[in-house]
Amino acid sequence: MEDCLAKKMEITVSEAEKRTGRNAMNMQETYTAYLIETRAIESQNEGQCSPVDSLWRRYSEFELLRNYLLVTYPHIVVPPLPEKRADFVWHKLSADNMDPDFVERRRIGLENFLLRVASHPVLCQDKVFYSFLTQEGGWKEMVNETGFQLKADSRLKALNATFRVKNPDKRFTELKHYGDELQSVISHLLRVRARVADRLYGVYKVHGNYGRVFSEWSAIEKEMGDGLQSAGHHMDVYAASIDDILEEEEHYADQLKEYLFYAEALRAVCRKHELMQYDLEMAAQDLTSKKQQCEELATGTVRTFSLKGMTSKLFGQESPEQREAKIKVLEEQIQEGEEQLKSKNLEGRDFVKSAWADIERFKEQKNHDLKEALISYAVMQISMCKKGIQVWTNAKECSSKM
Amino acid sequence: QDPSLAEANSFSPSMPISPSSMINQYKFEDESELKDLFITVDDPESHITAIETFITYRVVTKTSRGEFDSCEYEVRRRYQDFLWLKSKLEEAHPTLIIPPLPEKFVMKGMVERFSDEFIETRRKALHKFLNRIADHPTLTFNEDFKIFLTAQAWELSSHKKQGPGLLSRMGQTVRAVASSVRGGVKNRPEMFTEMNDYVEIFSHKINVLDKIAHRIYKEEREYFNEMKEYGPIHTLWSASEEDIADSLKGVASCIDKCCKATEKRMAGLSENLLPIIHEYVLYSEILMGVLKRRDQIQSELDSKVDALANKKADKDLFSEEIGKLEDKVECANNALKADWDRWKQNMQYDMRSAFTSVADNNLRYYEE
Numbered sequence: 001m002e003d004c005l006a007k008k009m010e011i012t013v014s015e016a017e018k019r020t021g022r023n024a025m026n027m028q029e030t031y032t033a034y035l036i037e038t039r040a041i042e043s044q045n046e047g048q049c050s051p052v053d054s055l056w057r058r059y060s061e062f063e064l065l066r067n068y069l070l071v072t073y074p075h076i077v078v079p080p081l082p083e084k085r086a087d088f089v090w091h092k093l094s095a096d097n098m099d100p101d102f103v104e105r106r107r108i109g110l111e112n113f114l115l116r117v118a119s120h121p122v123l124c125q126d127k128v129f130y131s132f133l134t135q136e137g138g139w140k141e142m143v144n145e146t147g148f149q150l151k152a153d154s155r156l157k158a159l160n161a162t163f164r165v166k167n168p169d170k171r172f173t174e175l176k177h178y179g180d181e182l183q184s185v186i187s188h189l190l191r192v193r194a195r196v197a198d199r200l201y202g203v204y205k206v207h208g209n210y211g212r213v214f215s216e217w218s219a220i221e222k223e224m225g226d227g228l229q230s231a232g233h234h235m236d237v238y239a240a241s242i243d244d245i246l247e248e249e250e251h252y253a254d255q256l257k258e259y260l261f262y263a264e265a266l267r268a269v270c271r272k273h274e275l276m277q278y279d280l281e282m283a284a285q286d287l288t289s290k291k292q293q294c295e296e297l298a299t300g301t302v303r304t305f306s307l308k309g310m311t312s313k314l315f316g317q318e319s320p321e322q323r324e325a326k327i328k329v330l331e332e333q334i335q336e337g338e339e340q341l342k343s344k345n346l347e348g349r350d351f352v353k354s355a356w357a358d359i360e361r362f363k364e365q366k367n368h369d370l371k372e373a374l375i376s377y378a379v380m381q382i383s384m385c386k387k388g389i390q391v392w393t394n395a396k397e398c399s400s401k402m
Numbered sequence: 403q404d405p406s407l408a409e410a411n412s413f414s415p416s417m418p419i420s421p422s423s424m425i426n427q428y429k430f431e432d433e434s435e436l437k438d439l440f441i442t443v444d445d446p447e448s449h450i451t452a453i454e455t456f457i458t459y460r461v462v463t464k465t466s467r468g469e470f471d472s473c474e475y476e477v478r479r480r481y482q483d484f485l486w487l488k489s490k491l492e493e494a495h496p497t498l499i500i501p502p503l504p505e506k507f508v509m510k511g512m513v514e515r516f517s518d519e520f521i522e523t524r525r526k527a528l529h530k531f532l533n534r535i536a537d538h539p540t541l542t543f544n545e546d547f548k549i550f551l552t553a554q555a556w557e558l559s560s561h562k563k564q565g566p567g568l569l570s571r572m573g574q575t576v577r578a579v580a581s582s583v584r585g586g587v588k589n590r591p592e593m594f595t596e597m598n599d600y601v602e603i604f605s606h607k608i609n610v611l612d613k614i615a616h617r618i619y620k621e622e623r624e625y626f627n628e629m630k631e632y633g634p635i636h637t638l639w640s641a642s643e644e645d646i647a648d649s650l651k652g653v654a655s656c657i658d659k660c661c662k663a664t665e666k667r668m669a670g671l672s673e674n675l676l677p678i679i680h681e682y683v684l685y686s687e688i689l690m691g692v693l694k695r696r697d698q699i700q701s702e703l704d705s706k707v708d709a710l711a712n713k714k715a716d717k718d719l720f721s722e723e724i725g726k727l728e729d730k731v732e733c734a735n736n737a738l739k740a741d742w743d744r745w746k747q748n749m750q751y752d753m754r755s756a757f758t759s760v761a762d763n764n765l766r767y768y769e770e
Contacts, residue, residue, distance in 0.1 A: 378653070
């Protein structure tokens with residue numbers, strides 16, 4: 001990562017703000033805008049602090065940027081955006097997009113996205129990305145002017161290719177399966193985790209009821225009163241502690257979610273490969289059939305069934321001049337076809353090579369990130385248990401003084 | 403010595419006669435050093451007859467007391483027999499706090515009448531019941547109690563048929579209801595009003611505690627159910643991975659360990675805390691009953707005093723009756739007070755150990 005942007009520039013998404021405006025249909029809407037701050041990293045020796053540039057962007061602009069990157073670099077596993085709507089929520093967490101906790105987590109997710117793009121060896125050099133970070137006005141128009149939407153493959157075409165391709169590279173087929181498995185297992189995990197969090201919340205909070213009863217009970221007891229009262233206090237502490245614990249866990253869930261969405265990006269690269277391969281196979285097939293047609297016309301033998309053959313049988317053969325003309329056209333087409341095939345082959349091979357390089361890079365990143373996430377989850381659990389031990393040790397002391 | 407005083411003591415023949423020694427009788431003794439009666443309740447067996455199906459429990463008694471002919475007894479008793487014992491004790495000692503019996507039926511929950519869980523819970527409660535009586539300084543010497551522990555089945559049936567019949571017991575109940583309808587007693591000593599207030603609040607709080615404890619158990623169970631699914635997902639995931647497969651498997655096994663620890667915690671709750679809280683819920687009802695009976699005894703005295711003040715005839719006869727009643731009231735009051743103090747000490751001890759053990763359980767859970 002020698003020359004990536006992240007090393008030259010500090011990027012943060014520092015604030016989020018609610019805005020109201022008018023949308024495309026001239027209806028009033030509320031949305032959140034995010035402040036992107038950038039600052040060039042000067043070398044230590046100069047001792048200067050360069051000024052901070054900033055501009056506001058909303059989520060839809062991030063989406064536009066990502067779509068542009070997806071189309072322009074189909075061989076790259078493009079980092080995902082944080083989720084559009086709150087998913088996998090457990091009941092105490094709000095599913096509302098305007099909820100401050102959700103906005104905060106999204107802010108962090110957007111910053112993470114920008115940093116990932118900025119540290120990617122290929123993506124960080126993109127001009128559109130750079131303008132996204134630095135050019136306040138007219139960025140949207142600029143993106144649209146690149147005409148990237150035209151280059152986008154239709155979904156239908158991609159689906160068709162997936163079913164009909166005959167010889168895709170085995171590695172990509174395996175990768176696609178892996179992407180499917182990863183997506184399915186992470187979404188299952190997130191769902192269960194949300195349910196577990198819900199239940200854990202219940203256990204902790206009910207203990208809070210002890211606090212009130214103990215307090216009321218202690219009023220009528222002489223000797224037991226103090227013990228009861230302080231035990232009750234510790235129960236309140238216990239019940240309150242779950243809020244922080246679960247909030248920390250949300251960050252862990254977000255880390256997993258990123259890779260859930262990454263799985264989709266992996267699949268996109270595989271689809272592109274299938275599309276290219278299918279294109280190639282179709283072109284080769286077309287070339288072969290044209291060559292055959294040419295041969296048939298030249299030698300007069302009909303080897304394959306064709307409508308032309310049938311009609312000529314029914315309505316009589318064509319004149320030699322007509323045949324010559326046809327052969328000429330076909331020969332031109334064959335030549336074109338062979339050149340196209342050659343370049344498609346080259347394209348295909350290049351794609352496979354560069355895609356696979358990025359995939360290897362991605363795999364390493366994924367293993368590293370997930371391992372760290374799992375470790376931090378374990379650390380969280382240990383800290384939760386330590387807190388539990390402390391509270392119950394205190395409660396035990398109070399109980400034994402009852 | 404006044405023979406009429408002996409009549410007043412007809413409740414329990416083995417009690418000494420003079421008032422002062424009666425009061426001393428109720429002083430709290432340190433029984434743990436002097437324990438000479440050991441009782442266990444176990445081995446439930448079901449019996450099927452043409453009319454009904456019922457369960458009997460084996461009651462084993464080991465003792466070094468002289469009043470017992472042998473030092474070991476083994477009998478079988480059914481729930482009805484325990485009910486009989488309890489009502490005899492209440493009759494004999496209306497203002498002593500008789501320990502609670504497990505309920506006849508369980509209203510809430512789908513516990514079938516003869517499910518293993520139900521039988522085991524009942525067995526433990528019956529065991530507790532007999533031991534509490536054995537530890538009580540007065541009740542432990544009750545004759546009916548002795549017969550309960552030692553008599554063979556046919557002996558017990560024939561003994562049950564003696565004694566005040568159903569009608570007289572009904573009479574007592576009617577009077578009790580009547581006196582409670584009349585509202586509070588006029589000359590109730592301050593101490594007992596305080597007790598009444600205490601019991602009201604205590605009863606409310608212990609019922610709330612009961613609900614909370616059950617709710618916690620339920621939440622822990624739901625948590626456990628979800629956790630059971632959580633671990634295996636990580637194992638499933640590890641199958642698709644190479645580098646991080648080991649980390650994932652590690653997480654899976656840790657989560658499974660947490661599951662086991664949760665199970666232990668739940669078991670601790672249901673064995674230690676829930677039964678004790680439940681017992682004290684029943685105790686609070688018993689306390690209210692005891693206080694009412696005391697009131698009732700006092701109001702008998704009061705109404706006789708009023709009658710005397712109004713009639714002025716047969717003064718001597720009345721004043722003798724009143725004298726008896728006054729003694730009765732004083733006995734009742736003292737009995738209750740002493741027993742009350744004892745009960746409170748026990749309650750304190752029980753609660754202390756129950757909550758301490760909950761705390762211990764939780765500590766163990768978090769340490770694991």
